[in-house]
Amino acid sequence: MKRRIFLSTMLLALMIAGQAQDVKNHNLEVAKNLEIFNTLYKNLDLMYVDTLDANKVVTTGIDAMLRSLDRYTEYYPEERQKDLKTMLTGKYAGIGALIRYHQKLKRVVIDEPYEGMPAAKAGLRKGDIILQIDDTLMTDKQTGYVSSHLRGEAGTTFVLKILRPSTGKKMNFKITRESIKMPEITYYGMRPNGVGYINLNTFTGEPAKAMRLAFLDLKKQGATKLVLDLRGNGGGSLSECVDILNMWVPKGVKIVETKGKMKRANSEYKTRLEPIDTVMPIVVLVNQETASASEITSGALQDLKRGIIIGTRTYGKGLVQVPNVDLPFNANLKLTTSRYFLPSGRGITMEEGIKPDIEVKPDTMANITLYLDRLDSTEVMFDYVTEYIGKHPAIGPAKDFHLSDADYADFKQRVIKAGFTYDQISKKQFEELVKTAKFEGYYDEARSEFEALKHKIDHHDVARDLDLRRDEIVQVLEQDIVSAYEYQAGQVQVGLRTDKAIREAERILNTEGEYQKVLNKLP
Template sequence: MKQIIAFLFALLAVLPAGAQTDHDRHFDASKNMEIFTDIYKYLDLMYVDTLDANEVIGNGITAMLKSLDPYTVYYPENDVKNLKTMLTGKYAGVGSLIRYNQQLQRVVIDEPYEGMPAAEAGLKKGDIILSIDDTTMTDKDVSYVSSHLRGEAGSSFVIRIKRPSTGKVMKMKITRRAIQMPSLPYYGIVNDHIGYLSLTSFTENCSKDVRRAFIDLKKQGAKALVFDLRNNGGGSVQEAVNIVNMFVPKGISIVKIKGRLDRVNRDYKTTVEPIDTVMPIVVLVNENTASASEITSGSLQDLDRAVILGTRTFGKGLVQTPVDIVYNGQLKLTTAKYYIPSGRCIQAINYKHAHGGYVEHVADSLTHVFHTADGREVRDGGGIKPDVEVEPDSLPNIAYYLASARDSSEVMLNYVVDYIAKHPTIAQPKNFVLSDADYADFKARVLKSNFKYDRETEKYLKDLVKLAKFEGYYDDAKPEFDALQEKLKHNVAKDLDFNKGKIKQLLEADIVAAYYYQKGAIEQGLRYDKQFQEAEKVIDDSARYKKLLGKLKN
């Protein structure tokens, strides 16, 4: 017997440590699942109130997934359609943005999409949604109204709206269609030689749209390309690879997916001959450029094929896989990290799961050096660092409040709606400008509306006064504080004059979108776009462009 026991101890000593670890892990998982089931059994049996299993257990699932990372999400059967919309960009509805009007406390039409049922029926910005079929909408929120606007493709409904510019109540019959959210809202030629292309998401087949647009730009005479990926949150990895393949040779590894399971590992390579490998390209990025957008911009940087310009990208180096769950649910599950051509992973945050879970931003000092195809230094962790860093113009606080739903007077929306009613047509987007008389009219409306907003200087002054009182300096400095408070006194008229340029830009963009839709607003906005203007300078300076890519040596 002693010999057998000795043999078993010896066998345990030579067993792989991982086998014992896996056994412990599986035991812990099984134990905690039993504990969870037992706890819920007693809650359901004895808790003072009747429990909703979907809510209570659903909250438990949500909390479990939140302890991992923000991208691992469970979609029960009734929410699976939201996941499909996110992945494909498609849904069945009328094709319009809606918003809540704070002044009227009603949901209104904000921006119909070009060529979609809402626009074709004649709905306009500011129209107040009164009812959909026999259901009143005047006391409902945005999500409720949205759920009634959506439905099966081919189904019809009657919408009743009130047009604020005329006060007229109107009825329209609208037939829902399959709506493809535009991933490529605008492309065109700027200054006769620069092609511009704006991509807002990497949804299904978007690479085909980009391909067609780029070929068209070349036919129109484009000698260079500005590829705008700002605020593009990503999507399909394959679509990103297809787009990069337009500009780099066949057979190059663009992105490698590496996870715990061999079946999720994959090496995405370019598979077709490119369209153009020499045209100068500048890719615009910002802090909201993420995922597939970072694969695209990072790969073009690693292969020295494009200059990246803007601000550091989001830093999402994780890959999700949809998994079917029982009872027709789906789990969007983080299964791997991706690595772009230089070999780097640009994930900016480490998600730690021990002791309740926490997040840890990767410090620049902890990142590692990698090299592009021509030997330029690039780093992992923390997103894609642009070759040319250009901060966008900031939005003044007064402009932010005027344009946001926090303004209970809705003076900007009301002005735009009235302007549209008075002007059947306007100039082309690139030529449209509000006159000084128009802005004076807007200013008068703002002052009459008793518009108010929180000024940052006043907030900081209040904090400084509190600190001075706490540290005992306030009484001695009170006259200076009073004088400063008087100088910083709210003066909306002065602020409207000082920030006239920025506020006019917002008004012009809103007005142009009502006539020329999203593509018109983008085209009009390029005139004021600081980052786009710097991209033009880089393209027009051939020596600088080549030097940034390491093609010219000092």
């Protein structure tokens, strides 16, 4: 026995000594490399051919160092503190509207005002051309410059001069900047057969409060099943996530655990209140942009067998950040300190993400639609929508709005008349391929194939493609038009008409026994 105690004591002593040596070696390596870095910079500053910009060079070094760790640990120097605040709160002060550069006009225009924000309250519309902000002309400026002048301190007032294409009139708007924050819930409402639907946009702000009100309202309207749409939701507050889950999960249940190197980074998060409804069937919609708190929400419901998931694999952000590690000279560090672990003990990684119980991949957008919507230098779709809005003071409820056959025929003719072409990317890549083929000496041998491909790229049958992709293009047009009247909520409603994931969710919820069958398959 004494021999055993002696051996155990010796082994423990050796382990402690080994750990102490490891710490000593680590500290030596840190000191050595910091001295190298410091001496290297001093030599650069002394001998390099040009004068160094200390802020630029050191910040570049810091950013490169942090990139070697993970994509979420970030350095915020003093001049970027506003960016950090916007990231943490989801708020900034401005007019509350998306703007874009109109390629044909070579002007910055209003793209999409947000509901209830200064731009919408002042009466700005999609397509309004920004001419001047106070005394500063904007007609020769890019989007970033215009955006920086639209933003400012909340409560400050400026005069915005615009040209409205639908009337040809120049108009002045006196606008007071406000703290801008996107709504936590983009849209919620009733679907057929007692299915409630909530589109949760973010976990930043006070989403738990908004979710509770929306859920209670849906129950009041007769909801007996729920679809929670977390597609595109990049996450936010962990405590808000737990409080949202608490609506459907009993009090005292562990939702998530965090584990890190430091003791204070280790925490357990449990539900704190009595739930609203622990039996209503829940389907969560996710995609590859569902991240962080959204993944905890969907993953916890899955682990606890409290809901099922439909869509595609999620983003895979299982890391926790402390957003405000103070640094000298008013700088900050957003630092990854721990990892998330769900009730089952599983983590959330980039390689895995949260896997849906039923995979439903979204339809891919055709090239012609993509170019018309985002990449068209003629801006024919944007201009059509702007003109349509100008001619129609009202369109009725979003769920009932449809473009007529005559409307689409008109749009089609405008596209053809504008000389619209697409696949410019394919054309550039083809030209590079031709250069390579000629350089490597096999172009002449395959000349006929190259020429056939070139003809295809150069001669799209745009009229045929507009007919072939009619339904897809019409939906994009209808979403853009509806957003001018009912903002983002209207966009969501129009999109749900052809949404494969919502159709599958409703099939599962409305087919007797189907929801339970999927739930029972969960491990």
